[in-house]
Amino acid sequence: xxxxxxxxxxxxxxxxxxxxxxxxxxxxxxxxxxxxxxxxxxxxxxxxxxxxxxxxxxxxxxxxxxxxxxxxxxxxxxxxxxxxxxxxxxxxxxxxxxxxxxxxxxxxxxxxxxxxxxxxxxxxxxxxxxxxxxxxxxxxxxxxxxxxxxxxxxxxxxxxxxxxxxxxxxxxxxxxxxxxxxxxxxxxxxxxxxxxxxxxxxxxxxxxxxxxxxxxxxxxxxx
Numbered sequence: 734x735x736x737x738x739x740x741x742x743x744x745x746x747x748x749x750x751x752x753x754x755x756x757x758x759x760x761x762x763x764x765x766x767x768x769x770x771x772x773x774x775x776x777x778x779x780x781x782x783x784x785x786x787x788x789x790x791x792x793x794x795x796x797x798x799x800x801x802x803x804x805x806x807x808x809x810x811x812x813x814x815x816x817x818x819x820x821x822x823x824x825x826x827x828x829x830x831x832x833x834x835x836x837x838x839x840x841x842x843x844x845x846x847x848x849x850x851x852x853x854x855x856x857x858x859x860x861x862x863x864x865x866x867x868x869x870x871x872x873x874x875x876x877x878x879x880x881x882x883x884x885x886x887x888x889x890x891x892x893x894x895x896x897x898x899x900x901x902x903x904x905x906x907x908x909x910x911x912x913x914x915x916x917x918x919x920x921x922x923x924x925x926x927x928x929x930x931x932x933x934x935x936x937x938x939x940x941x942x943x944x945x946x947x948x949x950x951x952x953x954x955x956x
Contacts, residue, residue, distance in 0.1 A: 741766060741827075743834040750859055750866055751927055753920055755900065758825040766827060774919040775902040775911055779894065782886045783910045784951065791876050792883050792944040797854075798847045799884045799942060805836045808843040808855040812869035824869065832868070835859060842933060844885045846877040854878045856885060863931035864896040864923060865889055880944075882909065887947035892935035896926035 741756065749755060749768065756766040784792070791797075809832070813824040835841035840861065846854035854877025856870035865885075872878035886909075889897060898919075902911045914922070936942055 741831065743831060743838060743840075746831055746835065747840060747859075747861060750861055750864075751923075753916070753923055755866065755868075756828070756831075758823050758828055760823060760825070763825050764827060766825075769900075770916065771901065772916055773913040774916060775899040775906065775913055776919070776922070777886070777897045777899055777906065777909055777911045779886060779890050779897055781910045782890075782951065783908070784883055784948070785908070788876065788879055788883065789948060792880055792948060795944050796848070797874075797877060797880050799880065799944075799947075800845045800847065801884075801888070802836075802842055802938070804845055804852060805833065805841070805843050805857070807852045808845055808857050808871075809833075811852065811855060811871035811873070812857065814871065832857065832859075844881045844888075846872075846881050848874055848877070854881055856881045858885075860894075860931070860933050862927045863894045863929040864898065864926035865894055866898045867900070878905075883951070884942060884947045887942070887950035888933070888935060889931075890953070891950040892932040893929070894926075894931040895929060896922050898923075 746756065754768045754770045757769050758766055809824065809829055832841045836843075841857060841859050843857045844855055845852055853874040854870070854872035856867060856878065858865055858867040870878045870881060886897065899906050899911055902913050
């Protein structure tokens, strides 16, 4: 479904997420957007999120430093850059502008991974009540995006979130426990998530969360 006929504002974008749909562009040069509502929706159940032993050691070692909501433009640039698994991107200027506005409004968030002060991985997504809608992730160093995901889920669990929407299931996400559910099942989970408050800032803004703290949050009982 094309979104050209209606001016898409940040407010309309949030209403779309609340209705179970999200926008995409054909490519970076496409000025138009289309709405997507998958028949089978990808989610990561927060209570069964899986971290392998090797990755847990990497997270615990603090080889990477993780920050949130510090460099939105850098994360978008990283997600939009061509990589080994993609030759082109769907992140257009219109997408950048819309999610930039959501970032300024406090509804779009980034998890950023640094190594020796350089941004080497991260992800961004949208939060609405106790739902988090993952949009895209990237890495330029091995395991950087995986570390970002571990820290994301730790924050979501600690903050009382109940739904992590990944839109689709990829082999990369499947190793963490991502599954597909029907559109009807998704709508039920979404409605329940929208009926509950959650706290993205469960750790104080600006705090550098260590790997040990993130893993401890994952080990704690799910809210």
